[in-house]
Amino acid sequence: MLPPVFARSRRLLAHTLGACALLGSGVALAADKPLDVPYVPTPQQVVDRMLELGEVSQETYVIDLGSGDGRIPVTAARQYQARAMGVDLNPQRISEANENAKKAGVTDKVEFKQQDLFETPIGEAQVLTMYLLPRVNLQLRPRILEEMTPGSRVVSHAFDMAEWEPDARESVDGRTVYLWIVPAQVQGTWNVQPAKGEPFTVTFEQEFQQVSGKANVGGKEVELVDATLRGDRLSFGIDGETYEARVTDEGLQGAGGWRATKA
Ligand SMILES: C[S@@+](CC[C@H](N)C(=O)[O-])C[C@H]1O[C@@H](n2cnc3c(N)ncnc32)[C@H](O)[C@@H]1O
Structure with missing residues (x-):
């Protein structure tokens, strides 16, 4: 059964059912920890816009949390010569991502690590990308605000961060993409x-x-x-x-x- 939070987003549910053999939450992998989010790839057109919104450039270090087949880091490196890293718990996704980096000729710019996104340091990223779930975004929110440098960007496909209003929100190919600019603390x-x-x-x-x-x-x-x-x-x-x-x-x-x- 799908996690209830997925059921809340009809559109995503349709894509989920159509696009992937479900690796749903609660499915244990060899690494023991169950996935927090099932694998559903972001359409390339949406990836392209996410990177534009994040103002990725050659100077940017991009981290994609839950990187699937690596399309976001690979595109960042191929299109912008950015350095990028992706992490995913599923070893199959990591192999696919490494294969895709090889095909795109960007193995010198990207790396993929089989590790938990909750254990991944994010403070070095100027752009953090994610296609996760509302609950996971919310768990990451305090770390984003604390660890990331003010002015760095967070771009999320499909899911928001509750009370933290996005600085921009766009519809791309029927999907919603959100941008947040990490604010300095001035309170x-x-x-x-x-x-x-x-x-x-x-x-x-x-x-x-x-x-x-x-x-x-x-x-x-x-x-x-x-x-x-x-x-x-x-x-x-x-x-x-x-x-x-x-x-x-x-x-x-x-x-x-x-x-x-x-x-
Ligand atoms: C919805 S997919 C997004 C894939 C890719 N970012 C994209 O946009 O095409 C979420 C990915 O997160 C991975 N994942 C789920 N829980 C994870 C965790 N705790 N740590 C790292 N990766 C995780 C899944 O294996 C899956 O590949």
Whole structure:
């Protein structure tokens, strides 16, 4: 029987039934751990769009969690000369993926590992791709937010990440593709040293990439206007003045010379 969560997506169910001999959840492999997701390949047209949405380039390191026959890492390497890695628990999928990498002439750029996606470090990836299940996406969500560098991208075929709204959502060939840009963490109070004038504080409330907040300028509290966060790029307005900054390990590096450190 299909996992109930698959049954929820009629379209995927149709593809699942049509496209694969089911290796469903709960089917134990030689490696002992049951698969968390059955094998269903992403259509090539959707793979192509996923990589475009993730802005993959020659400089990008792509990781595909649950890589199946390797089509996402192989396409990233072939189309963009990106470095890429795929992990899959099923040894048969790993053999297929290695065979496909050979055929595409990209064995110097891609590698496939037979390992659990939950045990796979993801912090080095600039683009993380997945075609998994809602439950699995949700289990990965805290790790994505913690381990991945702000500004790196996550592209998922078919399934979202619940309250974490995507930065883009597209329909491709009848499938939905989601993009998230990993946001920097700015929650809390910051001491701002402006390029000119008196220091003040700003306090951000943050939920994923949504930010809002208040500034305290000379004892007067004002709402921040149009506060936005995209990856490590933060901007907000105070009294008609726009503040833009990059969020770094050292603090906020503001355009025009202002700086802020965590209070
Ligand atoms: C829906 S398929 C996606 C394949 C490929 N990413 C694509 O989009 O064409 C999910 C893949 O995840 C693999 N998988 C399931 N559970 C896994 C786990 N815990 N660790 C690694 N791979 C897993 C399955 O063997 C399957 O190949």
